[in-house]
Amino acid sequence: MERVKTGIKGLDEMLHGGFLSQSANLVEGAPGTGKTTFGMQFIHTGITQFDEPGLIITFEEFSQQYYHDAAAFGWDFEKLEKEGKLKVIMTSPEVSRLDLESVGGMIETHTAKMGARRVLIDSITHFERLTQDPVELRALEYSFINGLKREGLTSLLTRESSALLGEASEADSGIAFMTDTYVLLRYVEIESTIRKALLVLKVRGSDHDKDIRQFEITDHGIEVQSKFEGREGIMSGNPRRMADSFVEAFVKR
Amino acid sequence: MERVKTGIKGLDEMLHGGFLSQSANLVEGAPGTGKTTFGMQFIHTGITQFDEPGLIITFEEFSQQYYHDAAAFGWDFEKLEKEGKLKVIMTSPEVSRLDLESVGGMIETHTAKMGARRVLIDSITHFERLTQDPVELRALEYSFINGLKREGLTSLLTRESSALLGEASEADSGIAFMTDTYVLLRYVEIESTIRKALLVLKVRGSDHDKDIRQFEITDHGIEVQSKFEGREGIMSGNPRRMADSFVEAFVKR
Amino acid sequence: MERVKTGIKGLDEMLHGGFLSQSANLVEGAPGTGKTTFGMQFIHTGITQFDEPGLIITFEEFSQQYYHDAAAFGWDFEKLEKEGKLKVIMTSPEVSRLDLESVGGMIETHTAKMGARRVLIDSITHFERLTQDPVELRALEYSFINGLKREGLTSLLTRESSALLGEASEADSGIAFMTDTYVLLRYVEIESTIRKALLVLKVRGSDHDKDIRQFEITDHGIEVQSKFEGREGIMSGNPRRMADSFVEAFVKR
Amino acid sequence: MERVKTGIKGLDEMLHGGFLSQSANLVEGAPGTGKTTFGMQFIHTGITQFDEPGLIITFEEFSQQYYHDAAAFGWDFEKLEKEGKLKVIMTSPEVSRLDLESVGGMIETHTAKMGARRVLIDSITHFERLTQDPVELRALEYSFINGLKREGLTSLLTRESSALLGEASEADSGIAFMTDTYVLLRYVEIESTIRKALLVLKVRGSDHDKDIRQFEITDHGIEVQSKFEGREGIMSGNPRRMADSFVEAFVKR
Amino acid sequence: MERVKTGIKGLDEMLHGGFLSQSANLVEGAPGTGKTTFGMQFIHTGITQFDEPGLIITFEEFSQQYYHDAAAFGWDFEKLEKEGKLKVIMTSPEVSRLDLESVGGMIETHTAKMGARRVLIDSITHFERLTQDPVELRALEYSFINGLKREGLTSLLTRESSALLGEASEADSGIAFMTDTYVLLRYVEIESTIRKALLVLKVRGSDHDKDIRQFEITDHGIEVQSKFEGREGIMSGNPRRMADSFVEAFVKR
């Protein structure tokens, strides 16, 4: 099966090659966990390593913010946009959804003109604030996600998690049930320091690595590392040291 | 008593032979735990091993999605549908319920024409979003479940659980009180890896295996394995290592 | 004091002989814990061992479902109904309550005609869905329970608990404050297996066994066994192994 | 200071002699913990040991229920009522409150006629269901409690706690802030058995015993016993065995 | 900086001399923790030791209740009121707030006439029940607190905490953000006994002792004692014994 590489060191191996082509991929995390960095790296990798132009659909931030944030990693988004390989579209959830349903809409037009293959939706959380009706929200998100697939795009959707440690209550829409991939970014407290954990919880139609791994945001983007050793309850954000070393200490004597 | 085999390795033994005939069977899990795979395997097993045609009633996904997802396991759903052994019906909860109450409805017609014996409802959760009134919801789900039984169908209902680890708050309808079987799929964190657990909590009118067992989604579908050893609190998703080995280490000396 | 035996092995001893005559007795549990089996066994025991005819008042299931479920234990409810020793009445909470308040109502008539002494209400939870007003709900349930007592019936009320492990939030009516007995059925996770626990929390006007005991649903109905050994926190559903054996191991040396 | 003895073995010592005269005393507990037994014993002790006639104001149960429940302890409430030493008044929260505010109301009349000194309010929880407005509820309860004091009565108010183990969320009225005494009855799980704990949390204007003690409901009423040994977290209902014995085992060697 | 001594043994040292002059000081606790005793001692100390007349503004209790409660500690509030050194004002939150905003209001008049320097507000919780609108509540409380400061008064505000053990959810007003001092009174379970803990969490503009200390209500008022030793999680109300002594037992051998 064709794979769309994220370019994130360590992650493509976890995904057994990358995202599936034309899939919708959810990345969820608390503030500062690196969701937008993840998304920008996905887009930048596509353009610069695979000649796959990309779109960024944003419901809040301006182009300049992405230019600025990307620059910290040495990614020149302004130049890429001028070269026609990147397009940052600032819109609203409603407009973007309707746009996808009409012939010759903005997203379709840009996709066709640029030959775009990847899109970052930053963030899908903005949909969740639009309605209190879970049926409407679900339908809305479903039609949006499928509209992107119809355009031939592999999408990366960021989702804001309101809990700093542990699990946030999910919105009624159940967005994670609709996406092909579900990646969790989490804070973990270890020895009075906050580290970051990444977990691929779901890949539809493919096997994948189920380890809870540490990751860092370096000068070159996200780097996924080894899994946590000797800790229980990592996904709670507040892990316990396992008793192994203790037992071993006794047994080894 | 006649048994309807799921074809899931290890599960039919847990069920002492399979589901009961014309029963309603609930499978609940978080995103990515394998609910839909479970359901497709149940349908595929029926058609290919027992010559029992099957229906898939979906409230969201298109036929193509099932064709695609099934193909990952080597199951050719498109061919089966062309051969008249499978029918994927995309509808809404309201329509499907009313359909079952009328003579000559779509479900009745397809069941009769195909000689269908099994049905996958994917997912029953869509009913829960229809009304805030628990009396109405309960009646609605009850009449739907019984309508399927009247058609002579053994049904598999998937239910979305919004909690990733541990227990989600149940909907007011109490769907699990109405079904004959209640199977739980759960994520469990063990040594910085996420594993999957399966538990048969309830089989009406029959004994069954009560172990909490590990399972994997392989190239050939779901495979249920041995139970977890040396862990407490597995159903919380965040188990503790039991002190046994510790005690034994001391006692054995 | 006259006792009404449940016929459940081990339980009548816990109750110091059985339920009190003309009392209202609550049995609460999650799906699959065996509430309805408990109730059917109570009715079957009355008819076949003590010549006490019984009523089943159901707000959801049909007679056939009880016939079917009872048959799994070798209890022929259909025959008993034909012999006039059992009557399954399918009704609604409102109708049944009003019925009890009128002279010559259905319940009164059947009770008189059959000489009924026991009644299963399956389930009292259906009352809780009728109103959001806690004063109204309390009055409604209280008048229903007392109506049954006035008819000379010893009642068994099942109540659905929405939490699988641990404690569900109680409804505002506080039904357990109004019944004479309160029996809890609970799931308990022990060594990667789900076991069932039974606890008699309350018997008005009588002493009783306060142990948390294991029970099983066998071919012949419910059998209550010994209490759990060496575990703390059983009622949470997620017990901890106690440190005793650990200490003993050291001390014994 | 004058003390009003409850007659409950062990409790009067904890209270340094009993309740204060003309005080309002709250007893809170889950179903089956013995609130009503506590209240009946308080009334029975007054009449038979101190020649203090008593009232029972009930918002739900009939006289017969109290006669019946009291009989289990050898207390003949029916006879006491005939002798004019006890009066069971079945009323509603609204009526009883207004009654106390009017000259020559029912409570005043009975109190004067009988020379009543004690009153059981069973239960104050019925007030909490009357209004959603916390200001109104607080005022209502405050005026009721003070009305009883004005009549010269020492009152015992029972309150239903909806949580079986641990702490229930308190009603907005904050009734415990208004009463002179606050006694908690709790279930505690110890070695797979449910025991009962009693704690005097508050006595206005007097010192008192702060131990969490075990109690039992015997043939003669409530008996308060010694405190729990070697357990932490008793008030959670789910205590942990403390590590003391473990340490001692090592240290003593 | 000028300090206003509370007269509570041990507390003035924790406060590095006492409250700041003309500050607003919050004392929060569950029923029976001693909030009102704290407040009365603050007022009594002012009058009898520092010749600072005091006001008590109450939204529920009558003067007589304070006379009675104070008498238990040997404080003659009735006499102090007759001597013009104490004034108990029973009013409502609305009236008291408007009063402070008008020239020549009751509080201003009494303050001027008596030369009052201290005021007890018992309790500020009554404000929280007045409105569901957090903006209005915050403004209301803020203007009330500042009105007291404008009168030159050092205020002590009691606040009811609805949780018996651990932390209650705070009201939306965030009263603790507006006061200069925040003192917490808490119940703590230690070896099957309930003890009381005091913690000064905040003093605006001054250093202070941050220990969690035990305190008792003696015949002479509140006495703050040493901190808890060898316990973790005291503020949860349900502390764990720390492993120190255990380790030491091994290491010392």
Next chain:
Amino acid sequence: MERVKTGIKGLDEMLHGGFLSQSANLVEGAPGTGKTTFGMQFIHTGITQFDEPGLIITFEEFSQQYYHDAAAFGWDFEKLEKEGKLKVIMTSPEVSRLDLESVGGMIETHTAKMGARRVLIDSITHFERLTQDPVELRALEYSFINGLKREGLTSLLTRESSALLGEASEADSGIAFMTDTYVLLRYVEIESTIRKALLVLKVRGSDHDKDIRQFEITDHGIEVQSKFEGREGIMSGNPRRMADSFVEAFVKR
């Protein structure tokens, strides 16, 4: 990249030099954790050490309160305001937001006139109380934060956390997703004393120290110290002592 030093000892190192220029920086904490002290120190450092005039926008407190609070640290805010280097503006959330959107508004005028470079918003929490609509709130806060950036200001926003220990539920706006920096101030219970912890959770576009560090409020302002040693679960406020020393004690023997 240009850095804006906070002047807080230890923090500028954690931030790898300070805040980013023209960034929005969130500081969140419970009452008494030192949010306003943090903000005043940020402003005072700017004026006195870097000749960067500053604004304080307050939605509740008067200038005098800041003069008074700052004086405790030896910072003469009144003098700085007279010298035109500081301006305290008391306003409302609505007015301040509209002000930023109009040409020649108050904030723009003061910024221009003074050459202001820094601004303290005390507190952003007041925005959260304005509307129940999360879309409106998010837009409102976003436009306010960006308005400050457009004026060339580096902003420090304080946010009130209602939980004393552990994590408060975040407002629907998700303010922390919009700011460039997110600093948490937390209470931590250690050996019966409350200490304070500081954590920089997020810095957009820059690496930073991820340690959970102790801090104190001294006579000279905030001082950040070393991280916590030998504790797990610090961010819960209720840490556990880690088993290390225990294991080492055994192993070292």
